[in-house]
Amino acid sequence: MILVLISPRNAGLPYARWLPEEAGRLVAVTATGTTVGDGFAEVVTVPYYTDDEAVLAAAREVARRHRPRVVLALAEVDIERAAALRGEFGLPGLDTAAAAAYRDKVLMKDYARAAGLRVPAFVPVGDVRDITAFMSTHPGRVVAKPRGGSGSTGVHVLDDPAQAAGLATYVSTVPYEVEEFVEGDMHHVDVFRVDGRLVAAVASRYTGAGCLSHWTDAPYGSRNLDLDDPVHERLVAETSRLIDALPSPDTLCAHAEFFVTDAGEIVLCEVAARIGGGPIPAMLSHVLGIDPRELWTRVECGLPTDLDAVRERCHTAPRAAFYGIPPRHGRVLRLPDEPPGTHDFVLNTHVGDDWSGDRYRLRKSGDFLATWIVTDPDAAALDARLDATADVVSAGFGWEHAEKSVMGDAR
Incomplete structure (x- = not known):
C-alpha cells in the first residue's frame, strides 16, 4: 500500500496513471473539499491541511488499517510530515534529520557554510531587536524570511532598521531569520539522484527578479541553461556539494536556488527536498522527457523507471x-x-475570480493565473518568443482593480 499526502495544490495529479502497478493499493490524506485523482482505495480528509497534528493523526489511522510500504509526499508542506511518518513506520526515504535540514533555512545554511559553500551572512531572529542588531553590523538591504517558508510568503526586504518594528507580529508567531541582500541573477537547479548516482541536474535562470517579481505584479519565468554554458557546470557542481553537505539520503530530488553575482560568485539562496513548484515541472518535462513528478513518484515507490533514458535526454x-x-x-x-x-498553456482562474484583500496579500510566488511553456533550439529566438507571448497573455487579461490598501508582504 502507498500512502500519499496530497496538498490541495497537488489535487488531481494522476497518481493512478503514474503507478499502474499499484492499482487498488493507493490511499490518500488530503483536505476536506479537495477532489483527488482516480485510483485511490481510500481518501481520508482533514478540515484544515495546515494543521500538522490533524494530518499526522489521519495518516496514522490510515496506516493502522493499510500498513503502507511507502509514504509519498510532493509538496513542501508535507516534507517533514512524511519524514516523521517514515520514522514511525520504519520506512525508507527522507528522514527527519534530512527533512529539517532542507526545511529550516538557518540549519541548511549552517550545514552549507560548514562545508565551505558561500552563503549570505545571516542570523536567526527571536524578535525585531535581532533584525536591528544585524542591520547595525551589515549596512544595506537585508531580507527577513520565515525559516520554514516557501513561495516567498512572509518575506520582507528592509532598507532601514526602523522598518523592523513593523515585523513584530510576524517574528513573534513564526520562526524567522534575517540575511544580507545579495545582488545577482537568481538561478535554480533541479536534481534527481538515485542510489547515490546522478540521474539529472538541470540548471535554469529566472527572468527579472525571479520569485520576487510577483510583488510588483510582473510576469516571470525561467529557462534552462545550455549544457556548454560554464555557469551550468558550476551550478550543478555547487548543488552536488550542497547535497553532500546536508544529511541527504542516497535517493533524493532537490530544488536549489542560487544567486550568481556580476562578479560570477555563486551564493546559496535556499534548497528544498522536492521538485520545483508552479510551472517548473511542465518545463522540466520537455527537458527530461518525463514529468518530473512521475519520475520521482516511481523512484520513491521503488518501481522500474528508465533512468538511462532520462540521462540521455x-x-x-x-x-x-x-x-x-x-x-x-x-x-x-x-x-x-x-x-x-506555446505548449502546456494552463489557466488557473475564471471570470469573476477575486484577488483582493488578504488573498492578494498572502499570494505566493507560484500563484500564477496563466502559465505556458516555450521551446526553441535558438536561445535568442526562445527569449524573444517568451517576451512576445508574455505581452500577449498579459494584454488578454481584464481587471477590475481594488483599492491597493493591502499590498505585498515586502516593500
Whole structure:
C-alpha cells in the first residue's frame, strides 16, 4: 500500500496513471473539499491541511488499517510530515534529520557554510531587536524570511532598521531569520539522484527578479541553461556539494536556488527536498522527457523507471522556458486566449475570480493565473518568443482593480 499526502495544490495529479502497478493499493490524506485523482482505495480528509497534528493523526489511522510500504509526499508542506511518518513506520526515504535540514533555512545554511559553500551572512531572529542588531553590523538591504517558508510568503526586504518594528507580529508567531541582500541573477537547479548516482541536474535562470517579481505584479519565468554554458557546470557542481553537505539520503530530488553575482560568485539562496513548484515541472518535462513528478513518484515507490533514458535526454534536450502571469489586486473580468506556438498553456482562474484583500496579500510566488511553456533550439529566438507571448497573455487579461490598501508582504 502507498500512502500519499496530497496538498490541495497537488489535487488531481494522476497518481493512478503514474503507478499502474499499484492499482487498488493507493490511499490518500488530503483536505476536506479537495477532489483527488482516480485510483485511490481510500481518501481520508482533514478540515484544515495546515494543521500538522490533524494530518499526522489521519495518516496514522490510515496506516493502522493499510500498513503502507511507502509514504509519498510532493509538496513542501508535507516534507517533514512524511519524514516523521517514515520514522514511525520504519520506512525508507527522507528522514527527519534530512527533512529539517532542507526545511529550516538557518540549519541548511549552517550545514552549507560548514562545508565551505558561500552563503549570505545571516542570523536567526527571536524578535525585531535581532533584525536591528544585524542591520547595525551589515549596512544595506537585508531580507527577513520565515525559516520554514516557501513561495516567498512572509518575506520582507528592509532598507532601514526602523522598518523592523513593523515585523513584530510576524517574528513573534513564526520562526524567522534575517540575511544580507545579495545582488545577482537568481538561478535554480533541479536534481534527481538515485542510489547515490546522478540521474539529472538541470540548471535554469529566472527572468527579472525571479520569485520576487510577483510583488510588483510582473510576469516571470525561467529557462534552462545550455549544457556548454560554464555557469551550468558550476551550478550543478555547487548543488552536488550542497547535497553532500546536508544529511541527504542516497535517493533524493532537490530544488536549489542560487544567486550568481556580476562578479560570477555563486551564493546559496535556499534548497528544498522536492521538485520545483508552479510551472517548473511542465518545463522540466520537455527537458527530461518525463514529468518530473512521475519520475520521482516511481523512484520513491521503488518501481522500474528508465533512468538511462532520462540521462540521455538531458544531453539532447531542447531549450525550454516557462512563463507565468501573477494575480493583481482586484477581480478578473476577461481571460486571454492561448498564444500561438506555446505548449502546456494552463489557466488557473475564471471570470469573476477575486484577488483582493488578504488573498492578494498572502499570494505566493507560484500563484500564477496563466502559465505556458516555450521551446526553441535558438536561445535568442526562445527569449524573444517568451517576451512576445508574455505581452500577449498579459494584454488578454481584464481587471477590475481594488483599492491597493493591502499590498505585498515586502516593500
